[in-house]
Amino acid sequence: MALDDLSLTFAALADPTRRAILARLASGESTVAELSEPFDISGPAVCKHLKVLEKAGLIVQGRKAQWRPRRIETGRLAAVDAWLGFYRPLWEARFDRMEDHLKQLQEGKANA
Structure with a gap:
């Protein structure tokens, strides 16, 4: 195989x-x-x-x-980087949403 x-x-x-x-x-x-x-x-x-x-x-x-x-x-590592690059926008968007959520939680505690 x-x-x-x-x-x-x-x-x-x-x-x-x-x-x-x-x-x-x-x-x-x-x-x-x-x-x-x-x-x-x-x-x-x-x-x-x-x-x-x-x-x-x-x-x-x-x-x-x-x-x-x-x-x-470095050629094969560049190929790995390119493959991961396809998924980078996905996890960056998730991190951004998580950051927004944490800010909302902190603001909620400050207002309570």
Whole structure:
């Protein structure tokens, strides 16, 4: 069963370790050893997370001499942003209605 790109992206982003790896890569390239440092998991486990991120198109592996640093790819994140953008007016309208409702409640308490 083939998954669409958006489903692969969301599946990859579902894991907090992978999101933390992406956050680290947002500041620049890193090797597997550097990416492994903050986590209390094995190197092979980190490599599995990296493979999921690579399959989803969120990161790519570079090559610098004997090193294979990873770097973030923003294209798939832009696709997620575009997908969420479709729903943004909906939740903004709901927040606006909630804000109006809270103001009415506060005014009611002030008048009571």
